[in-house]
Amino acid sequence: MRALWLVTVWEFRRYFKWKQELMGLLAGILVGGLFMGGSALVTRTKARQRAVVGVVDPVGLGLQSAKGITFEAVTDSIAAEARVGKGTLAGLLTVESSDSVRLLVAKDPPWQKELEQALAKARLAWKLRERGLSPAEFEGLVKPPTLNVVRHAEGRPAVGQARMIAGISILAIQLMAVMGCFALFFTNITGEKQARVTEQLVTAIPAQTWMDGKILAFSLHGLKSVVTLVFWGLLAALGALRFAGSPILADLGALSPFAWIGALSFIVLGLLFWSAFYAGLAATIDDPNHSARSSVMLLPIMPVVFSMMLLKLPDALLSRVLSWFPITSMGMMPLRVVQGSAGPWEALGSALLLLGSFLVLRRLAGRVFSTSMLLYGQEPSWGNIWRMLRAR
Amino acid sequence: MVSEKPPLRVEGLRKSFATVQAVDDLSFELQPGEIFALLGPNGAGKTTTVRMLTGLVLPDAGTIRYEGLDGQAHARIPAAELGYLPEERGLYLDQTVLRQLVYFGCLRGLDRRAAEASARKGLERVGLTDRAKEKVSTLSKGNQQKVQLLAALLHKPRFAILDEPFSGFDPVNQELALDWIRELREAGTTVLLSAHQMPLVERLADRVLLLDHGRKVRFGSVAELRSGEVANRKLTLAFQGPIDDVVLKALPGVVAVEVLGGDRAALLLSGEADLNALLAKLAQGPRLAQVTSEVVDLHEIYLRAVGGPRGSEKEAACVPSGL
Numbered sequence A: 001m002r003a004l005w006l007v008t009v010w011e012f013r014r015y016f017k018w019k020q021e022l023m024g025l026l027a028g029i030l031v032g033g034l035f036m037g038g039s040a041l042v043t044r045t046k047a048r049q050r051a052v053v054g055v056v057d058p059v060g061l062g063l064q065s066a067k068g069i070t071f072e073a074v075t076d077s078i079a080a081e082a083r084v085g086k087g088t089l090a091g092l093l094t095v096e097s098s099d100s101v102r103l104l105v106a107k108d109p110p111w112q113k114e115l116e117q118a119l120a121k122a123r124l125a126w127k128l129r130e131r132g133l134s135p136a137e138f139e140g141l142v143k144p145p146t147l148n149v150v151r152h153a154e155g156r157p158a159v160g161q162a163r164m165i166a167g168i169s170i171l172a173i174q175l176m177a178v179m180g181c182f183a184l185f186f187t188n189i190t191g192e193k194q195a196r197v198t199e200q201l202v203t204a205i206p207a208q209t210w211m212d213g214k215i216l217a218f219s220l221h222g223l224k225s226v227v228t229l230v231f232w233g234l235l236a237a238l239g240a241l242r243f244a245g246s247p248i249l250a251d252l253g254a255l256s257p258f259a260w261i262g263a264l265s266f267i268v269l270g271l272l273f274w275s276a277f278y279a280g281l282a283a284t285i286d287d288p289n290h291s292a293r294s295s296v297m298l299l300p301i302m303p304v305v306f307s308m309m310l311l312k313l314p315d316a317l318l319s320r321v322l323s324w325f326p327i328t329s330m331g332m333m334p335l336r337v338v339q340g341s342a343g344p345w346e347a348l349g350s351a352l353l354l355l356g357s358f359l360v361l362r363r364l365a366g367r368v369f370s371t372s373m374l375l376y377g378q379e380p381s382w383g384n385i386w387r388m389l390r391a392r
Numbered sequence B: 001m002v003s004e005k006p007p008l009r010v011e012g013l014r015k016s017f018a019t020v021q022a023v024d025d026l027s028f029e030l031q032p033g034e035i036f037a038l039l040g041p042n043g044a045g046k047t048t049t050v051r052m053l054t055g056l057v058l059p060d061a062g063t064i065r066y067e068g069l070d071g072q073a074h075a076r077i078p079a080a081e082l083g084y085l086p087e088e089r090g091l092y093l094d095q096t097v098l099r100q101l102v103y104f105g106c107l108r109g110l111d112r113r114a115a116e117a118s119a120r121k122g123l124e125r126v127g128l129t130d131r132a133k134e135k136v137s138t139l140s141k142g143n144q145q146k147v148q149l150l151a152a153l154l155h156k157p158r159f160a161i162l163d164e165p166f167s168g169f170d171p172v173n174q175e176l177a178l179d180w181i182r183e184l185r186e187a188g189t190t191v192l193l194s195a196h197q198m199p200l201v202e203r204l205a206d207r208v209l210l211l212d213h214g215r216k217v218r219f220g221s222v223a224e225l226r227s228g229e230v231a232n233r234k235l236t237l238a239f240q241g242p243i244d245d246v247v248l249k250a251l252p253g254v255v256a257v258e259v260l261g262g263d264r265a266a267l268l269l270s271g272e273a274d275l276n277a278l279l280a281k282l283a284q285g286p287r288l289a290q291v292t293s294e295v296v297d298l299h300e301i302y303l304r305a306v307g308g309p310r311g312s313e314k315e316a317a318c319v320p321s322g323l
Helices: A002-015 A016-050 A077-086 A112-131 A135-142 A159-193 A208-240 A246-254 A257-283 A292-297 A301-309 A318-324 A326-338 A344-374 A381-388 B048-052 B096-106 B111-123 B142-154 B171-186 B198-203 B224-228 B245-249 B276-285 B298-305
Strands: A051-056 A069-073 A091-097 A101-103 B008-018 B018-032 B035-039 B061-067 B082-085 B160-165 B190-192 B208-214 B215-220 B230-238 B254-262 B262-270 B288-295
Touching: A002 A077, A002 A208, A016 A208, A016 A326, A016 B061, A016 B215, A051 A077, A051 B215, A077 A091, A077 A101, A091 B048, A112 A135, A159 A208, A159 A257, A159 A301, A159 A326, A208 A257, A208 A344, A257 A292, A257 A326, A257 A344, A301 A318, A301 A326, A318 A326, A326 A344, A344 A381, A344 B048, A381 B082, B018 B048, B018 B061, B035 B048, B035 B171, B035 B198, B048 B061, B048 B160, B048 B190, B082 B142, B096 B111, B096 B230, B111 B142, B142 B160, B142 B171, B171 B190, B171 B198, B198 B298, B208 B224, B208 B298, B215 B224, B215 B298, B224 B298, B230 B254, B230 B276, B276 B288
Parallel strands: A051 A069, A051 A091, B035 B190, B035 B208, B082 B160, B160 B190
Antiparallel strands: A091 A101, B008 B018, B008 B061, B208 B215, B230 B262, B230 B288, B254 B262
């Protein structure tokens, strides 16, 4: 245990630099602040920028002012056209009929979308007036029937928008965690093989301990990426104040502690599982820049993609199967848990299976490493790897 | 405390890789506190033997028996008692000298404080105290080699395996390494070393094992190896006249004659050769301009044992058999 602790701390600290982490955080806050400030400035500028459009409206369409556009009634269209040419009018709108409007401009109008909306609104009002209908009567005509969804007493709570957001966030966090440590496995293990450091180390400690230390250290780096992501996510949410007063926060708060603990457990277990996979694979790679095996490193994206595709089908047979299968359970089971599709015992069973798979995988990674670490300048074939895995 | 029993006994060791027999029926034992040199050309099986001793590679057959300080027999040398300088060496270039020495010391069983104290002492010895906080990448190759040797010996091992300890050192630092290894012996450490610098090995080793194609071809102290040679003395002669190698070969005690060109020749003499009688006979021939006498050195014994200089060797890839 002492050796495992030594290796874990050594490997973690090699890539964790307080000063750089802090500088990165401050730089992030600064960039975020500049971005938000810049956005506010752009919004303000847009709000202040109004285009003056001349309107010749013999039909009586009755255009109201639109966002960013001020309409100016024009009587002398020839003079108005000259103003468009000089740029003192942004455009000249001539209503030819309720179905046809001509717009004269000197350059591409960035406010065209807003103009189209204003025209559509004015045309609808005009048509209603023509038929003797008030806007309230029209709304009553097009309003859909009210659908009252009544939950069965034995049914499960509704999956609100917040739970969907929680599910997607869990997947994003998992992906971030796994990708946060995969580069470390590549550079570290292949780098040490190339630097010939390993041979002296594994005469001091068992190869398995060395491998376990790396798996733990780099998984911690993955979790560090998660903490950073969550920090930024919360900051962005609070910064935008989008959720203030929205039922989403309350809905998230209503998720049971079991759901949160379960999601966290699957994030940690999934990270360990993929770390062990990465460690074993990296041990077989001699040069990461030229190895065909580098592409296999992208395999952990697969469960996240499957889970996203099945986001709204937590009860489907495929979803249930994938939530137990160790390679995909890290993504699928938390989704089912937050949506109330899987209960504690099902989650616990899947978690234990994932844990067992991780323990087997780390053992296999150790076996592969203990043999391939002595292969300098060459990569074992897949056949050789298979024999290493079976070796005792 | 040094045990009087041989700390390491190897019997009938065999190892093959694919089609290469890397080590073939190798047996030897080390005496406590001796410096034991493992010599041989590239591909002779030295590194494979060392890797089997450290447990990095498992033997196909044979036994390794190491008498541990715990009184138990081990099939490999326990980590805390082993100081290992591998042939394929490397350090963490991105880390500081002191930090990684402390790490290596801790992995070998020292506590942090003891590892740091030992590292600082060692750095002072090799003149790198002021470089302790610098990254290894900033050191010269020779200084990196010093750090590497220090990392292997930091924990004062009972048994040290040093594969090519002199490589990368200039002559001054080779002497430093030589003294260091001698001090290890004086402190009771048993040393197994492999090196290509024959004059250094000759000055250092108590006993030598010569390997070729995985087999033992010579074994003993340098004096024993020398006396075991048919021709163990060399007489280099310069004449003031023509040389007749047939006449030279017929002289008493001469095993072989090597004509060096012009008026020079080297006579290889047997151990029983009477030098006075030989010189008397030589005096009857052409006038001698110069006579140099020397004993056969380890380099010569080595070359004779492996059959002279060689071209490329078929080297074994170090993967377990069956792969």
